Amino acid sequence: xxxxxxxxxxxxxxxxxxxxxxxxxxxxxxxxxxxxxxxxxxxxxxxxxxxxxxxxxxxxxxxxxxxxxxxxxxxxxxxxxxxxxxxxxxxxxxxxxxxxxxxxxxxxxxxxxxxxxxxxxxxxxxxxxxxxxxxxxxxxxxxxxxxxxxxxxxxxxxxxxxxxxxxxxxxxxxxxxxxxxxxxxxxxxxxxxxxxxxxxxxxxxxxxxxxxxxxxxxxxxxxxxxxxxxxxxxxxxxxxxxxxxxxxxxxxxxxxx
Amino acid sequence: xxxxxxxxxxxxxxxxxxxxxxxxxxxxxxxxxxxxxxxxxxxxxxxxxxxxxxxxxxxxxxxxxxxxxxxxxxxxxxxxxxxxxxxxxxxxxxxxxxxxxxxxxxxxxxxxxxxxxxxxxxxxxxxxxxxxxxxxxxxxxxxxxxxxxxxxxxxxxxxxxxxxxxxxxxxxxxxxxxxxxxxxxxxxxxxxxxxxxxxxxxxxxxxxxxxxxxxxxxxxxxxxxxxxxxxxxxxxxxxxxxxxxxxxxxxxxxxxxxxxxxxxxxxxxxxxxxxxxxxxxxxxxxxxxxxxxxxxxxxxxxxxxxxxxxxxxxxxxxxxxxxxxxxxxxxxxxxxxxxxxxxxxxxxxxxxxxxxxxxxxxxxxxxxxxxxxxxxxxxxxxxxxxxxxxxxxxxxxxxxxxxxxxxxxxxxxxxxxxxxxxxxxxxxxxxxxxxxxxxxxxxxxxxxxxxxxxxxxxxxxxxxxxxxxxxxxxxxxxxxxxxxxxxxxxxxxxxx
Numbered sequence: 001x002x003x004x005x006x007x008x009x010x011x012x013x014x015x016x017x018x019x020x021x022x023x024x025x026x027x028x029x030x031x032x033x034x035x036x037x038x039x040x041x042x043x044x045x046x047x048x049x050x051x052x053x054x055x056x057x058x059x060x061x062x063x064x065x066x067x068x069x070x071x072x073x074x075x076x077x078x079x080x081x082x083x084x085x086x087x088x089x090x091x092x093x094x095x096x097x098x099x100x101x102x103x104x105x106x107x108x109x110x111x112x113x114x115x116x117x118x119x120x121x122x123x124x125x126x127x128x129x130x131x132x133x134x135x136x137x138x139x140x141x142x143x144x145x146x147x148x149x150x151x152x153x154x155x156x157x158x159x160x161x162x163x164x165x166x167x168x169x170x171x172x173x174x175x176x177x178x179x180x181x182x183x184x185x186x187x188x189x190x191x192x193x194x195x196x197x198x199x200x201x202x203x204x205x206x207x208x209x210x211x212x213x214x215x216x217x218x219x220x221x222x223x224x225x226x227x228x229x230x231x232x233x234x235x236x237x238x239x240x241x242x243x244x245x246x247x248x249x250x251x252x253x254x255x256x257x
Numbered sequence: 258x259x260x261x262x263x264x265x266x267x268x269x270x271x272x273x274x275x276x277x278x279x280x281x282x283x284x285x286x287x288x289x290x291x292x293x294x295x296x297x298x299x300x301x302x303x304x305x306x307x308x309x310x311x312x313x314x315x316x317x318x319x320x321x322x323x324x325x326x327x328x329x330x331x332x333x334x335x336x337x338x339x340x341x342x343x344x345x346x347x348x349x350x351x352x353x354x355x356x357x358x359x360x361x362x363x364x365x366x367x368x369x370x371x372x373x374x375x376x377x378x379x380x381x382x383x384x385x386x387x388x389x390x391x392x393x394x395x396x397x398x399x400x401x402x403x404x405x406x407x408x409x410x411x412x413x414x415x416x417x418x419x420x421x422x423x424x425x426x427x428x429x430x431x432x433x434x435x436x437x438x439x440x441x442x443x444x445x446x447x448x449x450x451x452x453x454x455x456x457x458x459x460x461x462x463x464x465x466x467x468x469x470x471x472x473x474x475x476x477x478x479x480x481x482x483x484x485x486x487x488x489x490x491x492x493x494x495x496x497x498x499x500x501x502x503x504x505x506x507x508x509x510x511x512x513x514x515x516x517x518x519x520x521x522x523x524x525x526x527x528x529x530x531x532x533x534x535x536x537x538x539x540x541x542x543x544x545x546x547x548x549x550x551x552x553x554x555x556x557x558x559x560x561x562x563x564x565x566x567x568x569x570x571x572x573x574x575x576x577x578x579x580x581x582x583x584x585x586x587x588x589x590x591x592x593x594x595x596x597x598x599x600x601x602x603x604x605x606x607x608x609x610x611x612x613x614x615x616x617x618x619x620x621x622x623x624x625x626x627x628x629x630x631x632x633x634x635x636x637x638x639x640x641x642x643x644x645x646x647x648x649x650x651x652x653x654x655x656x657x658x659x660x661x662x663x664x665x666x667x668x669x670x671x672x673x674x675x676x677x678x679x680x681x682x683x684x685x686x687x688x689x690x691x692x693x694x695x696x697x698x699x700x701x702x703x704x705x706x707x708x709x710x711x712x713x714x715x716x717x718x719x720x721x722x723x724x725x726x727x728x729x730x731x732x733x734x735x736x737x738x739x740x741x742x743x744x745x746x747x748x749x750x751x752x753x
Binding site (some may be wrong): 084086089109156157158159160162163187227230231234235237238239240243244245246247248 | 336346401403425474
């Protein structure tokens, strides 16, 4: 009887550890409201329902595991409409990220289609832009650090650091929710990245929707915060779903039932 | 009867002549070619445009017909040096600040390929002021990293135009160096000249103040307040000085395509010791002659031409003069050739003139105590002293300490320096004015007091004493401190 129990618990232990190894680590994000820079045409807050999000962006090693299981997404077999020519172009071959790329560096040069596919195959989805922005506004201690000058300066300093995509995940700060690398590593895909329509002519966009960007002459934390966030929206605005770029990775999310 | 007929005949003739004249004028008006004409001009062939990094420009268009011109422009985000020891991440069109020079003629169809390098983090686009169309091309050219956008436009108006990035935040993209010039030459081309150069002014905003070492990020607050730390020609301090100076030979005509990227400041472009013979005002058709200083708006340009009659080094500045001597807006045009005494004699006579109330000028002191650092080795002192020299002293005393005859005394092999190091320390701390004799030559000018810490004075003077054949004196920070503690010497003591 006792022997059986030990065997059972051992079995359970193996199952759970293997589950943990398979399942990327996620954390729960509590329900909340915030006013995003874009997306809210009126200044009314957007509600974010509780959900789970990956602690780290998806790594080269994780993506390789996915490709081995779903080889139709590999570099040579992917259809052109789902990913452009630079898809995984930094990898050595279809099923090897090579020696120059770290196994625990974020996978980049992936399209929206492939990122979405990856998350769905893990039973998840890409986070929405509002979810992503909601998690990203937290610093180490606060849910919303967007008005903190040093926080915005940290975000903006990343724009001037070259080749951060080659760094391993988890080396930036751990935020309020326990999530890493929302800033300072790579850009990330969101499910509805193109829901904010930017014409590409930012000055014109400013005319049509005054809420989009406050370019007032005063210098305060709000302006800085806008600049930091604006870069993300501008970047997303330049993308198409099949595009892949070296500084763009992703992480997955999941509904909380 | 006869006379009457004659009169009628005459008036008929006059009328015919009159109509003929109108006809001629009407024809002439048609010859004034407008945008409509160039829109429909016949194009012959196609080629890939030659692009050049500043200060050079592509070959003139000459009398070639209008054609299809393919422009391949690659955007790169890369680290560069603003001034010795100061790193800055520039965003560039074609790898340089300002971006590659594009040369077209009126009526060309330009097929523009905008390529955003895969390593870049930012999306970018381009607004060319030479484009007739929404956003100057910006609406059609937003391009993600690792991608390419293609659009084409017809050059309808001749002139010199600025292009720049217009991706949000627009000011930041421009402040990081995303601007350049596109020239649309008139039919038949601009008149040939001997030398052509490309310069653009830009203002830069860094976290640290002028000369603060290390990697300096862009400072948004200073940019909004329009308080630049650097105002420079061609993207960095010293891009057009020393061995990078523009050159010409006496008697040549030099044409400068001069633009202003901004983002904020307007330039008062001036060549010290020269007069612009011709200025295409604001880069357009209007030609002004004999101009001392021409105003170049942010996002604007001018074509200036000058015939250099006299050899020497001519300093190009933004005549908002603190920008030139304290923020970097200074370039050089070196003209070689025989002296031309008819035009410029040089100093004919020197005398002493001491007006009442002459005082030594001082620089304002920055609040806060100077930082103390650990003792440096001679090599370390020389390295940081050299950087300081490049920023603070070389504008007057020149890169190799050779000075400028009759204006700024030499520091190289200087008997004045080697005879008395304390006097040199005093000159840096308190300034120096009035007549001094250096290596047998008399100088009578004003040096301002320099706002440097004890360490900085020690470094820069040690560098000077250990360079260019001087006597290798080492000036310690302690010595500087001791001299600083004493009252400033009287002029009489300094000059002896």
